[in-house]
Each structure stands twice: as C-alpha cells, then as structure tokens.
Amino acid sequence: ARKLIIAIDGPAAAGKGTLARRLAQALDLPYLDTGLLYRAVGRRMLDAGLDPENHPADDQARRITLADLERDDLRVPEIDRAASLVAAQQKVRAILVDTQRDFALAGGGVLDGRDIGTVIFPDAPVKLFITASPAARARRRWEQLAADPAAPDREAQIARVAAELQARDTADAGRAVAPLRAAEDAVHIDTDHMTAGEVLAEALRIVRERT
Numbered sequence: 162a163r164k165l166i167i168a169i170d171g172p173a174a175a176g177k178g179t180l181a182r183r184l185a186q187a188l189d190l191p192y193l194d195t196g197l198l199y200r201a202v203g204r205r206m207l208d209a210g211l212d213p214e215n216h217p218a219d220d221q222a223r224r225i226t227l228a229d230l231e232r233d234d235l236r237v238p239e240i241d242r243a244a245s246l247v248a249a250q251q252k253v254r255a256i257l258v259d260t261q262r263d264f265a266l267a268g269g270g271v272l273d274g275r276d277i278g279t280v281i282f283p284d285a286p287v288k289l290f291i292t293a294s295p296a297a298r299a300r301r302r303w304e305q306l307a308a309d310p311a312a313p314d315r316e317a318q319i320a321r322v323a324a325e326l327q328a329r330d331t332a333d334a335g336r337a338v339a340p341l342r343a344a345e346d347a348v349h350i351d352t353d354h355m356t357a358g359e360v361l362a363e364a365l366r367i368v369r370e371r372t
C-alpha cells in the first residue's frame with residue numbers, strides 16, 4: 162500500500178483533520194491538510210492589504226510553498242473567511258492543483274479538504290466524506306477555540322461559531338468551481354455519536370475493504 166491515496170472531504174469542523182492525521186499515522190502515509198493552502202493564500206492577501214473578496218489572488222497562490230503551511234497564524238477567524246473567498250477563485254484553485262497532486266505522487270498520502278475526491282484525486286481508491294450535525298460541529302469547533310470553557314455566555318458563543326460555520330459551508334458548497342460535495346463513490350461517515358477512535362477504526366475498516 163505504498164502509494165495509496167486517501168481522499169477525505171466534508172464540511173468545516175466535521176472531524177476531517179483529526180481523522181486524516183490519525184489515519185496517516187496508522188498507515189504511515191504523508192498527510193496534507195489542503196485547507197492550509199487556501200488559508201496561506203488568504204494570509205498573504207491580508208498581509209498585502211488586499212481584500213480577497215474583490216482582488217484576484219493568483220499572484221499570492223503562485224508563491225505558496227509547503228513552507229507557508231507551517232505558519233502559526235492560519236487558523237484564526239479572519240483567515241477562515243479569507244481562505245473561503247480565495248478558494249472560490251478559479252485561478253487560485255488551478256494553481257494549487259499541482260501542489261496537491263505532486264505531494265502524493267511519490268509516496269501516496271492522506272489529503273483532506275473539500276474537493277479531493279471530486280477534483281484533485283478522482284481516481285483515489287479510498288474516498289471518505291465526513292459529516293456531523295451543525296450542532297456537533299459548532300460545539301467541537303468552540304471547544305478548540307474556547308478561552309474559557311466555563312464562560313457564562315457559552316451558548317451564545319457556540320451559536321456564533323455555528324453561524325460562521327454555516328456561512329462558510331454555504332459559500333463552499335454554493336460556489337461555481339469545485340464546490341464542496343461528496344464524490345459518487347465516497348463512503349459517508351457521520352461522526353456525531355462517534356469518538357475519534359471509533360471514526361479511525363471505521364475508516365481503517367473501509368481502507369482494508371477497498372485496497
């Protein structure tokens with residue numbers, strides 16, 4: 162299974178990243194979080210003072226290397242939005258296709274994103290589509306971000322996170338180029354009532370079945 166490619170897609174905060182990281186480790190495959198590519202482009206746009214809503218980001222996309230993905234300021238709310246905006250630009254996506262394909266060329270890999278099974282690796286032998294209810298996703302994302310788990314306005318904070326996730330998923334699923342959607346041959350896993358360990362076990366079972 163040296164060159165195995167596993168495509169993992171789904172909406173924001175469904176558990177893709179956790180699964181992809183653990184799966185890569187279990188199978189000894191390289192892991193690429195492709196959302197970081199769009200986040201890095203969004204970061205470069207904001208650093209350059211350019212609004213990703215109405216400025217082309219292809220110059221920034223061309224400059225992205227894997228080293229950009231190491232930046233520690235990519236998982237912040239302003240970048241959630243900037244990434245989603247640059248990700249809707251056709252040219253930006255076209256530029257980043259090769260980066261993603263080249264990553265897995267030599268040794269295979271686990272890649273997670275929105276269009277891995279539909280656009281980047283349509284022939285991947287294993288495609289997983291990871292979902293969870295809006296409420297579960299909001300709670301998990303809030304737990305990752307929360308400064309104070311006992312905050313009195315906890316429920317209001319979670320509701321805000323839910324609204325942000327919903328806005329981003331609507332944009333990602335509704336865009337013209339490479340919208341968020343499951344490949345026809347993807348196996349769906351709803352992670353609502355599953356622990357991370359259970360999701361990994363289910364994914365490993367699917368991998369064994371398909372390879």
Ligand code: C5P
Binds near residue numbers: 199
């Ligand atoms: O996965 P993550 O939330 O980090 O992705 C940030 C944004 O990047 C997403 O909201 C989406 O707009 C975009 N993205 C994409 N295609 C991918 C991965 C991420 O359009 N394969």
